[in-house]
Amino acid sequence: MEVQRIVLNSRPGANRVPVPENFRLERATLPLDLKEGEVLFRTVFLSVDPYMRCRMNEDTGVDYLTPWQVFECLDGGGVGVVESSRCSEYAVGDVGYSFNWPWQTHAVLKGSILQKLDPQMVDGRLSYALGAVGLTGLSAFLGIREKGHITKGANQTMVVSGAAGACGSIAGQIGRLDGCVRVVGICGSEEKCKVLVDDLGLSAAINYRQDDIPTRLKECCPDGIDVYFDNVGGPISDTVIKQMNNGSHVILFGQISQSNKDLPYPPPLSDETQETLQRKNITRERFTVINYMDKAEAALLQLSHWVKSGELKVLESVINGIENMGVAFCSMMKGGNIGKQIVKISD
Numbered sequence: 001m002e003v004q005r006i007v008l009n010s011r012p013g014a015n016r017v018p019v020p021e022n023f024r025l026e027r028a029t030l031p032l033d034l035k036e037g038e039v040l041f042r043t044v045f046l047s048v049d050p051y052m053r054c055r056m057n058e059d060t061g062v063d064y065l066t067p068w069q070v071f072e073c074l075d076g077g078g079v080g081v082v083e084s085s086r087c088s089e090y091a092v093g094d095v096g097y098s099f100n101w102p103w104q105t106h107a108v109l110k111g112s113i114l115q116k117l118d119p120q121m122v123d124g125r126l127s128y129a130l131g132a133v134g135l136t137g138l139s140a141f142l143g144i145r146e147k148g149h150i151t152k153g154a155n156q157t158m159v160v161s162g163a164a165g166a167c168g169s170i171a172g173q174i175g176r177l178d179g180c181v182r183v184v185g186i187c188g189s190e191e192k193c194k195v196l197v198d199d200l201g202l203s204a205a206i207n208y209r210q211d212d213i214p215t216r217l218k219e220c221c222p223d224g225i226d227v228y229f230d231n232v233g234g235p236i237s238d239t240v241i242k243q244m245n246n247g248s249h250v251i252l253f254g255q256i257s258q259s260n261k262d263l264p265y266p267p268p269l270s271d272e273t274q275e276t277l278q279r280k281n282i283t284r285e286r287f288t289v290i291n292y293m294d295k296a297e298a299a300l301l302q303l304s305h306w307v308k309s310g311e312l313k314v315l316e317s318v319i320n321g322i323e324n325m326g327v328a329f330c331s332m333m334k335g336g337n338i339g340k341q342i343v344k345i346s347d
Contacts, residue, residue, distance in 0.1 A: 001030045006103040006325045008068045014057050018333060022056065023074075023326030030106055034086040039114070041080030041096060041107050043345040046322070047130040048329040049166065052076060064290060074103045074325075077130040079117065087111030095119060097129045105322055105345055121304045125314070128307065131340035132170055132314045137303045138296055139253065139289045140171040140229075144178060145299075147251040147287050148227045152179030157221045159184045159240050162231030163205065164192035166340035167253060169315050171229045172202050177311060180227065184220045186213070186236060188335045195338060200313055213239050229253060238273045241282065250277075250284035315339020 009024035034040060054060040055068045068074050078101025082094045089111050090096060096114040101107060122128035131137065150156055158175040162168040163185025175183045182203040185196040193205035204220040206213060213236065217225070224245040230237050230252050241250065269277070277284055306312035317337035319328045322345050332341040 001032055001106060003028055003030045004105045004322050005073045006322060007073055008056065008070050011056055011058065011070065018053065018056060018330055020326035020330055023329070025323045028073075028104070030104070030108060032084075034084060034108065037087050037110055037112060038085075038108050039082055039087050039090045039096065039111050040084045041109060042083050043078055043080045043101070043105055043107055043322075044347075045079050045127045045130060046101065046103055046325065046343045046345055047077035048325065048332050048341050048343065049076065049136075050333065052329065053333060064288070075100050076103070077101060077135065078103075078107070079126050079129050080107065085111075089116065090114075095126060097134070099135060103322065103325055121300070123304075123308050127316060127318070127340075127342045127344075128314060130342065131166055131316065132307055132312065133300060133303050135289065136166045136340060137170050138299055139287075140167050140174055141299045141303060142289055142292045142295060143251045143253055143287045144171060144174050144227075144229065145295075146292060147249060147283070147285060148175070148178075148229070149249050150175065150178045150180055150227060154179070154226075155223065156180045156226040157182040157184070157223055158227040158229065159186065159217070159221065159225050160202075160229040160231070161186045161236050161240065163187050163196055163202070164189075164315070164338050165231060165335075166337070168229065168231050169196075169200060169339050170312070171231075171251075171253075172196065173200055173312050175227065175229070176201060177306065182221060182223075184217070186232075186240075192338060195315065199315070208236055214243070217243050224248075227251065238270060241273050241276055244276075244280060244282055246280045246282075248280070248282050250282060252284055252286050316342050318342045318344055320344045 010022050012018045060067050077099045079097040082090050095117040097117050098114050117129050122133045158180040160168050160172045164187040172183050172185050185202045185205045188209050196202045196205040206216045226248045228240050228250045316339045328343045
């Protein structure tokens with residue numbers, strides 16, 4: 001079978017912004033003589049995510065992610081439909097997903113490394129398995145539950161940076177559902193601000209490209225900030241931390257503003273911000289969702305319930321065609337998406 005796939009054409013360099021030309025579409029042949037335990041899938045959706053930026057470097061900087069290799073097929077979150085199977089757990093028409101799915105129009109995968117997907121879990125929207133009811137949703141849910149220390153009735157205020165992105169858009173809603181009386185999102189456009197307030201029910205939104213962030217934070221968070229879901233790092237996070245209350249909590253999720261810089265993860269803080277954390281006894285601990293996978297099943301059930309009940313709204317930006325994987329990735333890294341960035345490969 002002839003397939004199309006995306007390979008890493010070149011590395012951008014540790015301190016440079018990725019461009020679509022770093023990715024290349026090519027044709028390849030996929031053998032159809034399946035071995036015992038293998039499954040042939042037609043790829044339906046693929047995911048692009050900020051964590052992939054470090055995989056473009058020769059060294060990812062973390063021990064749980066391997067670098068992509070130049071001229072080799074890339075991989076990430078994917079979902080597909082079975083076309084043929086030599087695995088007893090998968091029949092033609094079943095749906096499976098994996099976070100090591102090759103960026104190909106069809107893929108032969110071992111059933112043992114896949115997760116079988118019940119479409120009812122995602123309300124019939126298969127792409128949700130890569131977002132709200134998948135690793136993205138898990139990261140927001142478990143990050144907040146494990147590191148946020150939200151208590152209903154405690155009059156807490158939560159701030160989310162990167163609030164209109166894949167994880168941030170879920171995290172802000174979970175903060176509200178878990179009992180924060182105010183949830184304020186920080187994002188990069190007036191359109192995104194409107195979506196956060198009107199569609200997702202956040203208390204307020206701040207446009208970091210136009211607004212005076214310290215002033216707007218004081219207006220939107222009159223009682224200070226108790227929980228900060230940090231998706232971006234850098235100057236925005238320094239500004240938020242200055243207004244956090246004593247004994248508050250930073251959920252250190254992503255540092256996308258620092259992704260194109262050759263820095264350790266998490267990037268070092270300024271002396272002033274470090275002093276604020278110590279003086280106010282603010283916790284700021286690195287969060288890695290893979291350390292909490294024993295809680296994943298219950299978390300996914302809760303996320304699924306919220307999605308199906310309409311309590312959790314799901315935002316997606318969808319680009320069509322495997323040839324646009326590089327375009328989708330680069331757009332996402334520059335904030336071109338609202339919600340989860342998905343690439344649709346087939347119907």
